[in-house]
Amino acid sequence: MATTGSFITSLVTSFVIFCILLIVYAILSRRPGNAVIYYPLRILRGEDGPAVVKRRGMFSWVLDSFKASEDDIVAVAGLDAAVYMHLFTAALEIVVLSALFCMPVLIPLSATSNYNQQQSRMDPNFTYSNFDNLGMGNVEPNNSKIWAFLLAMFWVSFVVYYVLFKAYRRIVHMRDRAQASAYARPQQYTALVRDIPKTVGKESRIQQVDSFFARVHPGAYNRVQPVYDIKPAEKIFKEREEALRKLEHAEGVWEMSKLKSGNAEGTRPMHKTGFMGLLGPKVDSIEYWRAKSQELNPQVDTVQRTTRQEKGQDAAFVMFNDRRSAAEASQVLHAPHALRWRVTQAPEPEEIVWHNLHIPAWQRAVRRFIVGVLTFFLIVFYMIPIAFVASLTTLENLAKILPFIRSITKIGVLGNIIQAYLPQLALLVFLALLPTILITLSRLEGFPSQSQIVRAASAKYFYFIIFNVFLGVTLFGAVFSNIASVNVLIDQSNLSVAKVVQLLGSKLPPVATYYITYVALKFFVGYGLELSRLIPFIIFHIKRKFKCKTERELREAWSPGAFKYHKSIAQDLLILTISLCYATIAPMILFFAALYYGLGWLVMRNQALNVHVPDFESHGSMWPHIHNRILAALFVAQITAIGYFGVKEFPFAPIMIILPVLTVVFYMFCKKNYYPSIKVVSLYVAADVPKAQPSSAAITEAYTPTVLQEGHPGIRDRRSNLATKIDSTVNAVV
Amino acid sequence: MATTGSFITSLVTSFVIFCILLIVYAILSRRPGNAVIYYPLRILRGEDGPAVVKRRGMFSWVLDSFKASEDDIVAVAGLDAAVYMHLFTAALEIVVLSALFCMPVLIPLSATSNYNQQQSRMDPNFTYSNFDNLGMGNVEPNNSKIWAFLLAMFWVSFVVYYVLFKAYRRIVHMRDRAQASAYARPQQYTALVRDIPKTVGKESRIQQVDSFFARVHPGAYNRVQPVYDIKPAEKIFKEREEALRKLEHAEGVWEMSKLKSGNAEGTRPMHKTGFMGLLGPKVDSIEYWRAKSQELNPQVDTVQRTTRQEKGQDAAFVMFNDRRSAAEASQVLHAPHALRWRVTQAPEPEEIVWHNLHIPAWQRAVRRFIVGVLTFFLIVFYMIPIAFVASLTTLENLAKILPFIRSITKIGVLGNIIQAYLPQLALLVFLALLPTILITLSRLEGFPSQSQIVRAASAKYFYFIIFNVFLGVTLFGAVFSNIASVNVLIDQSNLSVAKVVQLLGSKLPPVATYYITYVALKFFVGYGLELSRLIPFIIFHIKRKFKCKTERELREAWSPGAFKYHKSIAQDLLILTISLCYATIAPMILFFAALYYGLGWLVMRNQALNVHVPDFESHGSMWPHIHNRILAALFVAQITAIGYFGVKEFPFAPIMIILPVLTVVFYMFCKKNYYPSIKVVSLYVAADVPKAQPSSAAITEAYTPTVLQEGHPGIRDRRSNLATKIDSTVNAVV
Incomplete structure (x- = not known):
């Protein structure tokens, strides 16, 4: 060579x-x-x-x-x-x-x-x-x-x-x-249940999971957060997010134009609403996107509500009263047919791949x-x-x-x-x-x-x-x-x-x-x-x-x-x-x-x-x-x-x-x-007992996908909770 | 061909x-x-x-x-x-x-x-x-x-x-x-723990297991039955068993000889005590074996006591308050190093191979x-x-x-x-x-x-x-x-x-x-x-x-x-x-x-x-x-x-x-x-709740080897509890 x-x-x-x-x-x-x-x-x-x-x-x-x-x-x-x-x-x-x-x-x-x-x-x-x-x-x-x-x-x-x-x-x-x-984190109190069997009759997913876990984990089981089909909610949420981003951008452009000498009022940005911004009537971008986002707000609320009223997919997050019980539950065979009611450790909320949860075994x-x-x-x-x-x-x-x-x-x-x-x-x-x-x-x-x-x-x-x-x-x-x-x-x-x-x-x-x-x-x-x-x-x-x-x-x-x-x-x-x-x-x-x-x-x-x-x-x-x-x-x-x-x-x-x-x-x-x-x-x-543990509501919130969180500001910022997360890891180790 | x-x-x-x-x-x-x-x-x-x-x-x-x-x-x-x-x-x-x-x-x-x-x-x-x-x-x-x-x-x-x-x-x-x-059986309430680490200082095996399981299974843990080295006890127990069997046999021979015509008193069997019954002084078998077995009785008691005073081998049977907890515990990782504190389902008491329990992983x-x-x-x-x-x-x-x-x-x-x-x-x-x-x-x-x-x-x-x-x-x-x-x-x-x-x-x-x-x-x-x-x-x-x-x-x-x-x-x-x-x-x-x-x-x-x-x-x-x-x-x-x-x-x-x-x-x-x-x-x-459950004492008794059972009649009869066992299985299924 x-x-x-x-x-x-x-x-x-x-x-x-x-x-x-x-x-x-x-x-x-x-x-x-x-x-x-x-x-x-x-x-x-x-x-x-x-x-x-x-x-x-x-x-x-x-x-x-x-x-x-x-x-x-x-x-x-x-x-x-x-x-x-x-x-x-x-x-x-x-x-x-x-x-x-x-x-x-x-x-x-x-x-x-x-x-x-x-x-x-x-x-x-x-x-x-x-x-x-x-x-x-x-x-x-x-x-x-x-x-x-x-x-x-x-x-x-x-x-x-x-x-x-x-x-x-x-x-x-x-x-x-x-x-x-x-330091106690939400995922330590939670288990992921997949491959839940079909519900019988009019029973809701929550009732079904509730009755199953109340039977097999009496005392330790706290509550369930079902996994819903979030695709429709996500679609509208994304539209609104897009509008809000465009609005922010247009406002930024306007602010900058004000800084230019001889243009204290600034130039309000305009754009065409048709195909790729090339066709259609020309509109004021700021007003257009503000109207668009406000118009989408009630739609987001509605779709969030209807999604939550659904039966839920065949997966759920189950919360326990203490870390020991959650750790124990996620290692154990729950149902006679092992491919049903499969319980595993819950992933950290941020890394959940929501669209994969409902896929059957x-x-x-x-x-x-x-x-x-x-x-x-x-x-x-x-x-x-x-x-x-x-x-x-x-x-x-x-x-x-x-x-x-x-x-x-x-x-x-x-x-x-x-x-x-x-x-x-x-x-x-x-x-x-x-x-x-x-x-x-x-x-x-x-x-x-x-x-x-x-x-x-x-x-x-x-x-x-x-x-x-x-x-x-x-x-x-x-x-x-x-x-x-x-x-x-x-x-x-x-x-x-x-x-x-x-x-x-x-x-x-x-x-x-x-x-x-x-x-x-x-x-x-x-x-x-x-x-x-x-x-x-x-x-x-x-x-x-x-x-x-x-x-x-x-x-x-x-x-x-x-x-x-x-x-x-x-x-x-x-x-x-x-x-x-x-x-x-x-x-x-x-x-x-x-x-x-x-x-x-x-x-x-x-x-x-x-x-x-x-x-x-x-x-x-x-x-x-x-x-x-x-x-x-x-x-x-x-x-x-x-x-x-x-x-x-x-x-x-x-x-x-x-x-x-x-x-x-x-x-x-x-x-x-x-x-x-x-x-x-x-x-x-x-079994180590933490000084403080997150409230049941906080855990539920963590295991709710962003698009279903009520009152969410509208733009997802992946690193938004970085500081708290890292500081908590510090506490966790030191 | x-x-x-x-x-x-x-x-x-x-x-x-x-x-x-x-x-x-x-x-x-x-x-x-x-x-x-x-x-x-x-x-x-x-x-x-x-x-x-x-x-x-x-x-x-x-x-x-x-x-x-x-x-x-x-x-x-x-x-x-x-x-x-x-x-x-x-x-x-x-x-x-x-x-x-x-x-x-x-x-x-x-x-x-x-x-x-x-x-x-x-x-x-x-x-x-x-x-x-x-x-x-x-x-x-x-x-x-x-x-x-x-x-x-x-x-x-x-x-x-x-x-x-x-x-x-x-x-x-x-x-x-x-x-x-x-129907509830002892093994459903029990888990077998093997590979228990060495005890620290003067701590006894019971204290060690107690404190570990009280920590990891608070509420569900009941008590521990350590596994002892039963070899010395077994040796003396066997000797007594042998003597009792020989005694029974000699009595049987005597009884039979009485049935023969013209011998209402019967002929008491005799044997030589030396090598293979061929050498040594000739003795009355019934009296010889009765004396022998009575002589061994206190020895059995003593060896049972001293065995129980030992620290116990690195295995133990752990009893739980309910079947669910025992089933759960036997599926879970207990210690950070998985080759220690290995917990599995307890075998049925009758089929335990006692001499194998202490063998490390x-x-x-x-x-x-x-x-x-x-x-x-x-x-x-x-x-x-x-x-x-x-x-x-x-x-x-x-x-x-x-x-x-x-x-x-x-x-x-x-x-x-x-x-x-x-x-x-x-x-x-x-x-x-x-x-x-x-x-x-x-x-x-x-x-x-x-x-x-x-x-x-x-x-x-x-x-x-x-x-x-x-x-x-x-x-x-x-x-x-x-x-x-x-x-x-x-x-x-x-x-x-x-x-x-x-x-x-x-x-x-x-x-x-x-x-x-x-x-x-x-x-x-x-x-x-x-x-x-x-x-x-x-x-x-x-x-x-x-x-x-x-x-x-x-x-x-x-x-x-x-x-x-x-x-x-x-x-x-x-x-x-x-x-x-x-x-x-x-x-x-x-x-x-x-x-x-x-x-x-x-x-x-x-x-x-x-x-x-x-x-x-x-x-x-x-x-x-x-x-x-x-x-x-x-x-x-x-x-x-x-x-x-x-x-x-x-x-x-x-x-x-x-x-x-x-x-x-x-x-x-x-x-x-x-x-x-x-x-x-x-x-x-x-998690199915049985009508009645065996008492803690009964479970402990079941997981005590025969040779350590106080007041045992002396001869082990493997099929002695067959009838109860089979009937219990009937109840279990019907």
Whole structure:
């Protein structure tokens, strides 16, 4: 693959880009006007923007980020962000601890061998870079040096077990502390009931649920809030919201026009009412939208009333008198046929996906199956273009197809740059399109909460990225370079598990440098962009100039959004998968991985403390997902290591079969011991009595969708209750 | 394999044996003295033996058995027996409904083909019986007739789904009715807590459990009964029990000697106290054992007291104030680390395996793993002798190795009989040794209750029987007859799933007749023996003559024991597996399977009503096990059918791939919808308020092991509380 020259070029250019972005950040973030871009979370929490900027040095963010404790992060950004930070902590620990053994022991062993040289003497087609000499590929087959590599694989495995064990225990503890804390939240008193059977006769949904729960939870059951079909209400509510926004905007335009010199009265904005504002009579915008919104007010009231008079869908929120009872109820089988009256923990009110609640269990199963099939095809068919691109990853190959490229490669530096970035860029473009599709697919599965959708999408993205990027590049990238190995893969009748493991093992070393450049690109450019927020910065300034006329529009323009867990977690895990797979084969990768996670740790903590605003709080439900994926990565690493050790004709390689078995045992242990505490709340924790508890009315209000809330101002502002929410988390933890 | 002649001989001899046993039963069961052998359950329930016998005609058992309702069976023999009967009902329904299509449609289609004849003309080594002409083997490859066989496979699959769906729903209903019923049993108020953490400081186990449960179940928690290490108490208790039994026996001997003429005083029995009663001084047995037992009385009291003063092991039974709370508590996560404070439903007091209760979770996991490995080796190594025997299943093969056998085969009838029974007998002998080993292995896994041990052993036996008998005979029996197919199997490198499926498909038809004779032997001889109880009859009369001197000894001699579920269920399921696999390939097997299950239904109902006494009541927990195994059998049948249709070069065979998928979907549905109700009790059912509930003291007493019960008479009589138990079940259901 890439030669030493293009490899160095890639690293250097990545680093240069990173330095530029770092300087951009240092300059831009110190201008008070940009506080909303670089410290939006602090501003939303009530701090004064310019003041925040003023008291900061150019690189003080590094120190702030470094010094912040876990409790600080939980307090400011919530448990989910703290759990995401734990991914970086855990990965960094894994990589550094692994490197402690692998780098000082394995690299000298490789460097003092010269198998690559021997091979290139035997076979003139065999190419290798100097960098390849630092990997296991350079060690002679069946050499006693391989013992050290085998030992390293054991070391890496135990490092992963140790770090994951510690992290899981810590996160369960953190979560339990938050759940048991003196602060009581509505969702702790509430359970979600789905798949309620049909009502009998004239019985209303409320009567039905009331009589059922009064029977099975005498004493603890408080009241029910049915789930209604809110589609009609939502339609009218949205119309009114639209009108109110247009009204605000028109008023903003008028106010601004007054500020212009020589126009103290200002110009009242006008617009046409017909098709796309191009046809029809011209009207005064302010009066038009005010009339429109006032006209819609009684309609909203009416539709709210009629919706509440309906029977309700076959789902409901059930409130209990105390947290213990709610926690207990959400773990128990309620009805003889388990697919009816399914009771689970209620999601946080903000993250409820109302339109999914009424989907019956059989339909959810069917949807999950169909989405599974679609995801499978998505993953497999994305592979075709990627495989094609990967086969072009070397300019030599490209030049074979498009001869004119050869002339470009002759221009030294340019050739090297193209050589280094062409394949990686192709990969990144492919990946950018995906997350949205996966979120949509996951929403179709019928999950009741946003956080579950994100987790499902994240899982899909992980499968995608492992299959296409990792396996795809490894297998296809190397395989397509010669026809013989393509034939091995195509000849289905001879394809066996043993052969795939062997193929995987034999194809790993040649693409090691490819991955190192990929990791470097990812962390230098990726984190540079994340930290400098160059794109949100530009978009905000464009919007402010041309579009925003009101406070609300301005706020929405700089609103930073939440971490995109469904995208970032899978990508972070890909790097770890690559690192674990190459930890023994090409230990140099651990150095770059340590940089990736170290830098990521700093940057992401900064973003969590200053920038991103959580959409929801799932109390760290993401961790089992991360934990299992890291173990899966280790499992893949162990299997490929067995394959590669086999290629090296090392007779003791079968000893390593114990490693995947250990991984499975460790997985089972964590699943049995820790997972239940993330999935549900243990009674011991839930039985903690809070100082004060929310009133029954407050809980009911929380579980009423915005469009059914009487007397609602009309415009939904997702972050409106952010401050209270975050402060409550502070109370919850401290 | 077997020719038509030996096939007919086998059927006829089986039938003759059956008729003889039937007559033996009819004669013996009408003699009042044999009532304890043929109606022990009725006698134990308080009916008068001779009276029961008197009012019965020779074959009235058939009518009685036929007329008994499900409620009758539940009332007399318990839910577990009723569930076992459901296995016969379901299997019979499956077989008969399948036959409705397969026999009238497929047999004529096969009979009017003549592929067997064609093949034997082409290849003189190809042998077939007339009977083989009635199977799919006789249809020409790629003939449009095969459509009917394909349709039949769909028909059979849907029949299985329908029957299993109906049965599961019915059993859940039956179980819930028993659980919700007005009668309240101790286990409904009790939960078993295992893996209790170490106590802190001087805290006793009772204090520790008390404070934990008072916190997490305020209001509902009643009291705790710790589990003690009863080994020392058990040792002394057993010694006393032994002494008391010997005393009773000696008194019995003395009483009997008085009855002899000319010996009104009787002869007091004497024995030597030394090694095995052969050495040492001679003493008066009655006085010796009376003194011994009286000497042990205070020791028992002391050890009971000291045991109760101990801290208690890390397990306990926790009692609740009402059934609902106990049911709820046994489904919920109690502690943040899920491997501590594991709470489950308490088993019925009688079936508790006391010595397993304290085994910690990690050790249970390790034990389960080791037992799994042992079971695997057991299954695989049993295969070697079976494969050897199966290769000798034809006399021709046997004669090749032992030439003198050829002279035996020449004696017409004898040759045929040997031909028919030799292989089956070999198989049966192998199988007889197994169940005890499997029960022991399952006990080592650390289950807290006898019923779980039986279920685990039954599962192992099923795997064993499918792997060794079904796959073993099919593959090896046919494969070993020619060297080429052995090579296919030995050549591991070329072994693929596709090849195994194909091999399985191609080897099925030749062994069809073998299985029919196996089924015939099984049902005629097996049910004949079960019904006539010839062996228990003989053993009882020998014991009565030579050994029994007291009432208790006599009662123990005729005590009928429980159904051996761990053995019989797997065997019954084997027949169903065979039937399903051959349903389309050799539909005649359905006729014999229908006979097997029809006769089994009658005989087993008779045994349940009159003979066997349940050891425990697990409320039908066996059903999911049976259900899943039937589905597994169907799955195997569908896979082999795909293989066989492939052998017949039928281009539409791939349509059948939908069938295994449907089976998996159906499995998932039942697991989600019905299984939870068998695993735990739903709140709706548990919330039913009983008329009266057992006192706290009575529940505590029930969960005290016999050896710790103060004032216990000294001899444990397992069936002592049978009458009350059965009557309570009657109340529970009616």
